[in-house]
Amino acid sequence: MTTTPGKPELDRKLRERVLARPDIILDDSDMMKALIAANDKTMGGNIVDLRGIAMERLEDRLDRLEDTHRSVIAAAYENLAGTNQIHRAIIRMMDGDEFETFLRDLGGEVADILGVDSMHLVLETTQDESDPAVRRLGDVLRVVDPGFISAYMDGYRTSPARQVILRQIEAGTEEMYGEKAEHTCSEACLRLDFGPGRLPGMLLMGSEDPQQFTPQQGTDLLGFFAGVFERTMRRWLS
Template identity: 60%
Template sequence: MGESAGAQGISEEIRDRILSDPELILEDAEMMRALIAANDRAMGENIVDLRGVAMKRLEGRLDRLEDTHRSVIAAAYENLAGTNMVHRAILSMLDPLSFEDFLAGLAGPVAETLRVDSIRLVLESVQNPDDPAIRRLGEVLCVAEPGFIDDYLTAGRNVPVRTVVLRQAIPDSARVHGAMAEHIRSEAMMRLDFGKGRLPGMLVLGSEDPHQFRPTHGTDLLAFFAGVFERVMRRWLS
């Protein structure tokens, strides 16, 4: 009679299913928690179940491991998406057949693909930046005096000049971003080497999102993009 009373609360079908495949319960985290809690109540408050304590610790470790696993997968997908985005931008950059179209493409398809609100190419030159020939090339091109690029990259501080710099705190950037300067909240700057005997250049990506470019972000993709950009620019400068 005790057996029939014990089985009264569960159907024969479910009971037979559990007995034939007990892993169903072992693999169900919520069901296992409920069984452990019921076992604790049955033992009373004066008994410590070391196996239950160990299981809770293992469960916590498993939860942390699953969170780490999800974070790694999310980071991998994000990195893949960023790689694809940079590759598409490079392909767009290789299409133009004239320097004017190349600059127009930077402000158009390339900026759209990289999802930035401002893109500027800064070239150091002893030539007058107000020269009409320079102005005809569009707003994406900014001509500055020698030394300007390193000062802008370091924000005037006495620190080593890096090839790629990401930052959120923007100094006086109207010289670079023009009318967009008051809206730019983060930027990525890539120092460009055009070869021996040439003054350096700088490609600047600006965003209204203060979190798009942060100093803690990786710079490998941007360094690769800058390397391709340098080679394309050398073709136009030759």
């Protein structure tokens, strides 16, 4: 093998391999950096290597692009997992063949599937809370006066009412959460429309995790769940 005087001889097999597969070096970012650094040394310190600067900038952009790519993929997987979770909860919710079973499942297996610590159906009504049906479903059902749901969800805001509200709270109210009130640190409020002539309702999900429900999160999946739930309830109320 012919070599240039004064320069180290490259191993013949290694040289042949590099010439046959130059992509080995091109695809190796650390090796490319080493080659560029070696080239800079031969050029001296008084020469500005515009090509090297451009490559550094392209490398930074590539790193940012890869980070974005990973974030998009992670968000897609998270959204898919959330969609599957909502679908499983809806299927389980629709298994109930009696109204009481339907509501008990809501506070049991449906809540477990959704990963919440508590779930309650809040109904505005003039019915007496001492009614036997209300007492039997006391773990899940909350009966309140007309106007309560709007006040609970919207407070003093003048903006249009939203179907789903996610928020962090210092603690839940005993009226809604009972013995779990003190440990409830975030909640999801789902407004329910049962049709013309009927008072509204609300699904209330509570969590001990303050990060489970925050205002920055999307509400599309919970809005879909609320839509299916209120249509199912209309069947029971008809």
